Every structure is written in C-alpha cells, then in structure tokens.
Amino acid sequence: MPPFQPRITPSDATPLSEFQRGVKDCIPLLLGVIPLALVLGATAAQKDFSLLEVPLLTGLNFAGGSEFAVLEAWTDPPHLLTLIFITFLINSRYILLGASLVPYLRHLPNRKIFPALFFMVDESWALSLTDAQRRLAQFGYRYAFSLPYYAGLCIVLYLAWVGFTTLGALLGPVLGDINRFGFDMAFPAIMLVLLKGMWKGFTEARPWLISFICAALAYSYLPGNWYVLIGALAGIASAFWLIQEDEA
Amino acid sequence: MIQMSTFIAILLVALTTYCTRILGYVLLKNKTLSKRQRKILEVIPGCVLISMITPYFLRDDPADLIAIMSTLFAASRFGMLPTILISMASAAILRTLLV
Numbered sequence: 001m002p003p004f005q006p007r008i009t010p011s012d013a014t015p016l017s018e019f020q021r022g023v024k025d026c027i028p029l030l031l032g033v034i035p036l037a038l039v040l041g042a043t044a045a046q047k048d049f050s051l052l053e054v055p056l057l058t059g060l061n062f063a064g065g066s067e068f069a070v071l072e073a074w075t076d077p078p079h080l081l082t083l084i085f086i087t088f089l090i091n092s093r094y095i096l097l098g099a100s101l102v103p104y105l106r107h108l109p110n111r112k113i114f115p116a117l118f119f120m121v122d123e124s125w126a127l128s129l130t131d132a133q134r135r136l137a138q139f140g141y142r143y144a145f146s147l148p149y150y151a152g153l154c155i156v157l158y159l160a161w162v163g164f165t166t167l168g169a170l171l172g173p174v175l176g177d178i179n180r181f182g183f184d185m186a187f188p189a190i191m192l193v194l195l196k197g198m199w200k201g202f203t204e205a206r207p208w209l210i211s212f213i214c215a216a217l218a219y220s221y222l223p224g225n226w227y228v229l230i231g232a233l234a235g236i237a238s239a240f241w242l243i244q245e246d247e248a
Numbered sequence: 249m250i251q252m253s254t255f256i257a258i259l260l261v262a263l264t265t266y267c268t269r270i271l272g273y274v275l276l277k278n279k280t281l282s283k284r285q286r287k288i289l290e291v292i293p294g295c296v297l298i299s300m301i302t303p304y305f306l307r308d309d310p311a312d313l314i315a316i317m318s319t320l321f322a323a324s325r326f327g328m329l330p331t332i333l334i335s336m337a338s339a340a341i342l343r344t345l346l347v
Contacts, residue, residue, distance in 0.1 A: 028329040062265070080256070098268075113273065182335070189334075193328050219303050232295045243284060
C-alpha cells in the first residue's frame with residue numbers, strides 16, 4: 001500500500017533526470033490545479049480584469065487562495081491596504097512552510113534560494129519536502145532536498161496556473177459550475193495522500209489532531225479563513241509541549 | 249489593457265505574498281536548530297495541511313461527507329492518481345444520486 005512515493009533517486013541521478021522526476025510527480029496534481037485555475041480566471045473576468053491583467057496577477061502573485069480572496073474583496077478603485085492585509089493573512093502559512101524548509105535549504109547560496117522561494121506553493125512545497133524527508137536517511141540534510149526535482153514541480157505548476165487562469169478569463173461565461181463533476185475534491189485528496197506520506201505513527205501525529213480540532217472549531221465559529229492559521233498555530237504550539245527533549 | 253490602479257494593486261499583493269514566502273526562511277536561517285527543534289519543524293507541515301482541509305470534514309451535505317471519507321480511505325491505501333480519481337468520482341456520483 002504505497003502512499004505518495006516520490007520515485008526513488010537512482011545513484012546515477014543527474015539534474016536533468018531529477019527535473020524530469022519532478023515533472024512526472026507533478027502531473028497528477030494538475031487534475032486539481034487546472035479546474036481551480038479556470039474558475040479563478042473566470043471570476044477575474046467577471047471583475048473586469050483584462051486578458052493581460054489576469055496573467056499579471058496569477059504570474060506575479062502565484063498563490064491561488066489569496067487570488068480568490070483578492071478578487072472577492074476587489075473594488076474599483078482597489079482598497080490597497082485591505083488587499084495587502086487579506087493577502088498577508090491568507091498567505092501567512094507560507095511563513096511556516098518556509099521555516100520548515102530551513103534545515104534542507106540553508107547550505108544553498110541566496111541566489112538559488114530566493115528565486116526558488118518565489119515558486120513555493122502548497123503543492124510544490126509538500127511534494128519536495130516529502131521527497132526530502134524520504135531522502136534524508138540516504139543523503140543527510142545537505143543533499144536531501146533536490147533542487148532540480150523542485151524546479152520540475154514548480155515549472156509545471158507555474159505554467160499550468162498562469163496558462164489556465166488566462167484561459168479561464170477567456171472562456172469564463174461558457175464554463176458554468178464545474179464542481180458538480182467533483183473537481184473541488186482533488187485538493188483534499190492531494191493533501192490526504194501527502195499527509196499519509198508524512199505519517200510516522202500516532203505519537204508523532206498528536207499535534208495534527210490538535211490542529212484538526214482547533215481548525216474545526218475556528219471554522220465553525222469564526223468568519224473567513226482564520227481556521228487555517230488558528231489550526232496550524234495551535235498544532236505547532238502543542239508540538240512544543242508534546243515533543244519533549246527526551247523523545248528527541 | 250492594464251489599468252494603472254489595477255497594476256499597482258497587483259504589484260503590492262504580489263510583493264506581500266513574496267514576503268510571506270521568504271520570511272520564515274530569513275528568520276530561521278542563521279539559527280542553529282536542536283534535534284527537538286527539528287522535530288517540531290517536521291511536524292509543522294502536517295499541521296498546516298490538516299488545517300487547510302478541515303472544512304471538507306465539516307460540510308452539511310451527506311454526499312460531501314461520504315466523499316471525503318472515501319477519499320480518506322483511498323489515501324490510506326493508494327497513491328496520488330488513484331486517490332484523486334476515486335475522490336472526484338465519488339463526489340460526482342454521490343452528488344448526482346443524493347440530491
């Protein structure tokens with residue numbers, strides 16, 4: 001019963017083969033990304049975004065959740081502070097994602113890290129980190145994170161996102177509600193497979209349970225997207241308590 | 249066509265997003281992490297992932313709830329592509345059947 005298994009790195013791996021491994025691992029994810037991109041593009045067209053402004057937004061920002069939120073809060077003329085605030089809150093999870101990559105990236109030069117982080121989204125981060133955790137035993141922290149593998153993931157996601165959001169703006173009115181085909185379920189499916197890949201046993205997963213409970217409470221009783229931040233922070237706070245020195 | 253006000257708003261939004269992407273790395277980069285701190289960092293990704301999908305377990309529609317439970321089951325058994333397909337198909341079928 002394989003969970004998400006990144007293809008094992010062969011000993012004769014080259015940057016090109018690692019890049020191709022990333023591209024291959026990323027392709028199934030497009031089932032979730034493409035419909036979402038089409039919907040976002042269509043929504044943007046409704047808000048009078050032009051065919052140039054849509055790829056400008058999705059190509060420079062490249063973070064779907066915040067783009068949906070920005071369109072939701074869009075006014076003409078735009079309230080800049082509101083947009084910045086919403087964007088920051090929704091994407092604040094990237095602060096945590098970035099922090100989790102530190103042990104794997106810190107030995108790399110800044111000229112590689114800062115462009116690489118521009119492309120970090122939930123999917124590319126999750127796949128590359130799962131891959132790095134798997135390679136850790138074999139390669140150690142210095143070589144566990146495969147930058148060409150990450151690049152392969154990112155280029156597929158980036159082209160698909162920018163391309164299909166633009167297409168969505170073009171096709172917008174024709175699409176209708178595509179969720180009746182179940183496309184919205186691709187996202188939790190991807191996330192659950194990734195979680196399975198990170199599973200190390202119940203003891204290690206206790207903070208996840210705390211996250212789930214707190215996210216559920218926040219989702220039920222608070223407006224907006226607070227549940228992501230509250231659930232994540234509660235789980236992390238509990239980890240400080242649950243993961244003690246002697247277990248480490 | 250690109251409107252000036254839209255252009256500025258997009259730039260600011262994009263800049264904000266990029267700041268969140270580098271902030272966690274920049275803040276922790278020069279810290280030496282103990283083994284315990286690394287273990288805590290390892291647990292963070294799962295905390296974020298599970299928080300993001302929590303609403304799917306709290307939907308009102310029984311079709312959606314059955315679909316997410318079949319997805320959970322599929323994810324525990326199969327790889328990425330089969331799980332996505334099972335998940336989408338179960339949602340599409342259940343939503344058609346349980347109207």
